[in-house]
Amino acid sequence: MLKITDLVKRYGKGDPVLKNLDLTIEGESVVSIIGSSGAGKSTLLRCINRLVEPTSGSIVLNGTELTTLQGRELRAARRKIGMVFQSFNLVDRLTVMENVQSGRLGYISTWAAVMRRYPKKDIRRAFELMERVGIAHYADKRADELSGGERQRVGVVRALMQDPEILLADEPTASLDPKTSEQIMGLLRDLAGELKLPVLINIHNVNEAKIYTDRIVGMRYGRIIFDDKPDSLDQEAMDQIYSGSPHADRSTDMKEAS
Amino acid sequence: MSTIAEKFGREDWSRFTFKQRMQRYAAFALSALLLAWALGSIDVIWVWVWDAPEQMGDLLGRMYPPDPSNLGAILRVLLETVNIATFATALGVVVSLPVAYLAAQNTTPNRATLWLGRLILVTSRSVNTIIWALLFVAIFGPGVVAGILAIMFRSIGFIGKLLGEAIEEIDKRPVxxxxxTGASRFKVIVYAIIPQVMPTFWAVAILRWDINLRESTVLGLVGAGGIGIILQGAIDTFNWPEAAMVLLAILALVVLGEVVSAFLRRRIL
Amino acid sequence: MSDAPDTWRKPPFIANRWLRWAVYLGVITYIVWVGASMPINWERVADGLGRAKRIFGGAFPPSFERSGLLIDGFLESLKIALLATAGGVALSIPIAFMAARNIAPLPIYYLGRAIIIIARSFHPVIVAIIFVKAVGFGPFAGVLTLIVYSIGFVAKMLAERIEEIDFGQVEAMRAAGAPYLSTLVYAIFPQIMPRQIGLSIYQLDSNLRASAVVGIVGAGGIGATLANAFGRYDYDFALAITIVIVGAILISEGVSGMIRKRIG
Incomplete structure (x- = not known):
C-alpha cells in the first residue's frame, strides 16, 4: 500500500508545485493520473522514488516512510519501486540484456555488475520477461537499434526486473505512435494483473486512461480534484481538470484564506 | 514619381554602422601598432635576415642527397620513438580517467575535488612536453623513462579535459x-556514464596518440630518448645528409601515423 | 515455464574468435617486447626519487629576483609570436587557396598539400634547430619556425573551409560577369573571413605556447631563459619562469577564447 499524506513540493521560493496532496493506493489496481502540463503529475511520481526531493509531507510504502531515507536505505527502498519513463531512458550503447539487467543493479555485487556476471536466476527471469513482452530475440542487440515501442518494452522489463512492490510510469506512451501506445498500455495493465502489482501511470491521453486503468486521479495545479472510477469521469469533471489557469486557482486560495 | 532612393530617404549605403566601423578601425590599428612594436624592438640582426634565403638554400644544398647508410640505426630508433609514444599514451589514458571523473561537474564528489581535478588538468596542459622532459631528464637521467613520463604528463591534461567535457555533456536521463533502480553511484557510472563516453574516449586516445608520435620525435633533443638523439648528433657533427635522412624518416613516420589513426578512427567509431 | 536460458554472455567486441585472441595476444606480446627491449637504466631511475627531492627542494620558493631577465624573455616570446602569426597567416592564405581541391588546378593542389603536410609533420622544435643552424641563434630563427608552424595549421584549416564553401555564390558572380579578383572578394572571402579571423587568434595563442619551447634549442624568447636556468641548476628561477609561462598561457587562452566567442 502506498500512502501519501500532506505532500508539498516547492521549487525555490515560488508557488508550490504540489499543495498538501493526499493519495492512497491499495491492492493491485492500475491508477492513472491525468491533468494538463504543469499540474505536478511528474513531480508527484518523482517524489515517490525521491528523484525529486519533497519539501514536506509523508510517503509510506508498505510500512516504510520514504521521505526520510538516506544513502543505502534510500537505494534499498528505490529498488522496490520500478519506474518507466517517457523517453525510455535506456543506455543506448549497451545491449538490451545489459539494459534489462541494470534493473538488478541494486541487488547484485559491484563485481558482478562490472564483469556482467549476472546470477543465473536473473538471466532466466530476464529471458522470461522479455519473452512475455516479445523482445527476447533482441537480447544481444544494442538498445539504439530498436524501435520506440520495443525500447519501451525494454524499459518496462528493466523496471520489472527490480522485483518492485509498485510500478511508476511517467507518460510511458507519450513518445509512441497511437497503435504502439495502446499495446504498451495493454501490456502494463496485463502485467499488473499477472504480477499482482499496483501501477501508477501519468498519462496525457484520457481515452487510454479510461480504457486501461481502474481508477483515475485528476490533478490541477498541485492538487487532486478528481479521484474515482473511469466511468464517473464526465464532461464536467474533465472541464474542471483541464480548464482554468494558475492565476484563477490562486485567487480561490486567497478567498479560502480570507 | 519618386525614385527608389527618395522613397527610402537615402542614397548612401555602407556595410557597417559608424560604431562598427570605428571598432574595426580600432582593431586594425591595434594590430598594426602591436606588429610595429614587435618589429621595431625585436633583437634581430637585419643583415642576417636579408641573408637568410641564401643560407637556407645553402643548407638544403648540403642536405642533398640524403645519406641512407645509417638507415638501420635510424629505423631502430624510430621504432623506439613509436614505442615511447604508444606506451606514454596508454599510461596517460589510464591516469586521465580518474582525473576526468574529478574534473567533470556532474560526477565529481564535491567542490574541492572539482578544483583538484581542474588544477591537475591545467598544470598538465600548460607545461609543454619539452619542459616536462627537461624536468624528468633532470630527475631520472637521460633516457626513455624521462621521455615516456614527459609525454604521459602532457597527455593527461589533454585527454582528461576532453573526456571531462564529454562526461558533462552526456544524456542525463539514463542516469x-x-x-x-536503487543502483549505487559506482554502478551508475559503470552502466550509464561509461558507455556514453566510450566513443569520445577512443577518439581522444587515438587523436592524442597521433599528436604524441610527433611530440616524441623531439624528446631526444633534450636527452629523453627517441629519434631526436640521432638528429641532434647528426646536426652537431654537421652531417647534413644524415640529418636529411632522419627528417625524411620522421616525415614518413608522421604521415604513416596519420593514416593509421584515420584507419583506427573509422574502424572503431 | 522455466525453459528460458539461464546463461548470457555479452557479445564480444570483435566477433571473430581467432581474430579476437590474435589481438589480445598481439597486445600482450607488444607490451612484453617493449618492456624487455627498452633501454632503461633502472638504477638510474631508482636514484630519481632523491633527485626529485633535491630539485623540488631547490625550486621552492620560486625566485623572482632576476625578474628583468624574465620580463625581457617573455616580451621577446610575445614579439616572436606576434610576428610569426602575422607572417604565417599572410602566407597561409595563398597556400590554402593552392591546397583547396575545388579552386586549384591539380598540380598546384598537390604542391599546396605537400607544403602543408611538411609544415605539419615536423614538430616546431625540429624546425627551430634547422633554422638556428641556418640563420643563427636568436629570435629570428624563432619567428621563421613559428611561421612554418602557423602555415601547417592555419593553411590546412582554411583550405578545408574553402573546400566547403557554397560554390553557387561563385557561379552567381561569374554569371554577373565579375572578373577573377572580384569573384574572390565578393564570393569567397566573405565565406571564409570569419573562420580566418578565428583561426588567426587561435594561432596567436598556439604560437605563444610554442614560442616558449623553441627557445630551448636556441630560437630566442623565454624558452632560452628557461633552458639556461635549468642548465645552471637554478631550479628556483626555473620554477618562476614556468609559473610565468603557465600564467601567460592561461591568460592568452582566456582572451583568445573570449575574442573568438565574440566574433562568433
Missing part, C-alpha cells in the same frame, strides 16, 4: 533511470 536518472538507473538511480531510480
Amino acid at each position: 536518472e533511470a538507473l538511480e531510480a
Whole structure:
C-alpha cells in the first residue's frame, strides 16, 4: 500500500508545485493520473522514488516512510519501486540484456555488475520477461537499434526486473505512435494483473486512461480534484481538470484564506 | 514619381554602422601598432635576415642527397620513438580517467575535488612536453623513462579535459533511470556514464596518440630518448645528409601515423 | 515455464574468435617486447626519487629576483609570436587557396598539400634547430619556425573551409560577369573571413605556447631563459619562469577564447 499524506513540493521560493496532496493506493489496481502540463503529475511520481526531493509531507510504502531515507536505505527502498519513463531512458550503447539487467543493479555485487556476471536466476527471469513482452530475440542487440515501442518494452522489463512492490510510469506512451501506445498500455495493465502489482501511470491521453486503468486521479495545479472510477469521469469533471489557469486557482486560495 | 532612393530617404549605403566601423578601425590599428612594436624592438640582426634565403638554400644544398647508410640505426630508433609514444599514451589514458571523473561537474564528489581535478588538468596542459622532459631528464637521467613520463604528463591534461567535457555533456536521463533502480553511484557510472563516453574516449586516445608520435620525435633533443638523439648528433657533427635522412624518416613516420589513426578512427567509431 | 536460458554472455567486441585472441595476444606480446627491449637504466631511475627531492627542494620558493631577465624573455616570446602569426597567416592564405581541391588546378593542389603536410609533420622544435643552424641563434630563427608552424595549421584549416564553401555564390558572380579578383572578394572571402579571423587568434595563442619551447634549442624568447636556468641548476628561477609561462598561457587562452566567442 502506498500512502501519501500532506505532500508539498516547492521549487525555490515560488508557488508550490504540489499543495498538501493526499493519495492512497491499495491492492493491485492500475491508477492513472491525468491533468494538463504543469499540474505536478511528474513531480508527484518523482517524489515517490525521491528523484525529486519533497519539501514536506509523508510517503509510506508498505510500512516504510520514504521521505526520510538516506544513502543505502534510500537505494534499498528505490529498488522496490520500478519506474518507466517517457523517453525510455535506456543506455543506448549497451545491449538490451545489459539494459534489462541494470534493473538488478541494486541487488547484485559491484563485481558482478562490472564483469556482467549476472546470477543465473536473473538471466532466466530476464529471458522470461522479455519473452512475455516479445523482445527476447533482441537480447544481444544494442538498445539504439530498436524501435520506440520495443525500447519501451525494454524499459518496462528493466523496471520489472527490480522485483518492485509498485510500478511508476511517467507518460510511458507519450513518445509512441497511437497503435504502439495502446499495446504498451495493454501490456502494463496485463502485467499488473499477472504480477499482482499496483501501477501508477501519468498519462496525457484520457481515452487510454479510461480504457486501461481502474481508477483515475485528476490533478490541477498541485492538487487532486478528481479521484474515482473511469466511468464517473464526465464532461464536467474533465472541464474542471483541464480548464482554468494558475492565476484563477490562486485567487480561490486567497478567498479560502480570507 | 519618386525614385527608389527618395522613397527610402537615402542614397548612401555602407556595410557597417559608424560604431562598427570605428571598432574595426580600432582593431586594425591595434594590430598594426602591436606588429610595429614587435618589429621595431625585436633583437634581430637585419643583415642576417636579408641573408637568410641564401643560407637556407645553402643548407638544403648540403642536405642533398640524403645519406641512407645509417638507415638501420635510424629505423631502430624510430621504432623506439613509436614505442615511447604508444606506451606514454596508454599510461596517460589510464591516469586521465580518474582525473576526468574529478574534473567533470556532474560526477565529481564535491567542490574541492572539482578544483583538484581542474588544477591537475591545467598544470598538465600548460607545461609543454619539452619542459616536462627537461624536468624528468633532470630527475631520472637521460633516457626513455624521462621521455615516456614527459609525454604521459602532457597527455593527461589533454585527454582528461576532453573526456571531462564529454562526461558533462552526456544524456542525463539514463542516469536518472538507473538511480531510480536503487543502483549505487559506482554502478551508475559503470552502466550509464561509461558507455556514453566510450566513443569520445577512443577518439581522444587515438587523436592524442597521433599528436604524441610527433611530440616524441623531439624528446631526444633534450636527452629523453627517441629519434631526436640521432638528429641532434647528426646536426652537431654537421652531417647534413644524415640529418636529411632522419627528417625524411620522421616525415614518413608522421604521415604513416596519420593514416593509421584515420584507419583506427573509422574502424572503431 | 522455466525453459528460458539461464546463461548470457555479452557479445564480444570483435566477433571473430581467432581474430579476437590474435589481438589480445598481439597486445600482450607488444607490451612484453617493449618492456624487455627498452633501454632503461633502472638504477638510474631508482636514484630519481632523491633527485626529485633535491630539485623540488631547490625550486621552492620560486625566485623572482632576476625578474628583468624574465620580463625581457617573455616580451621577446610575445614579439616572436606576434610576428610569426602575422607572417604565417599572410602566407597561409595563398597556400590554402593552392591546397583547396575545388579552386586549384591539380598540380598546384598537390604542391599546396605537400607544403602543408611538411609544415605539419615536423614538430616546431625540429624546425627551430634547422633554422638556428641556418640563420643563427636568436629570435629570428624563432619567428621563421613559428611561421612554418602557423602555415601547417592555419593553411590546412582554411583550405578545408574553402573546400566547403557554397560554390553557387561563385557561379552567381561569374554569371554577373565579375572578373577573377572580384569573384574572390565578393564570393569567397566573405565565406571564409570569419573562420580566418578565428583561426588567426587561435594561432596567436598556439604560437605563444610554442614560442616558449623553441627557445630551448636556441630560437630566442623565454624558452632560452628557461633552458639556461635549468642548465645552471637554478631550479628556483626555473620554477618562476614556468609559473610565468603557465600564467601567460592561461591568460592568452582566456582572451583568445573570449575574442573568438565574440566574433562568433
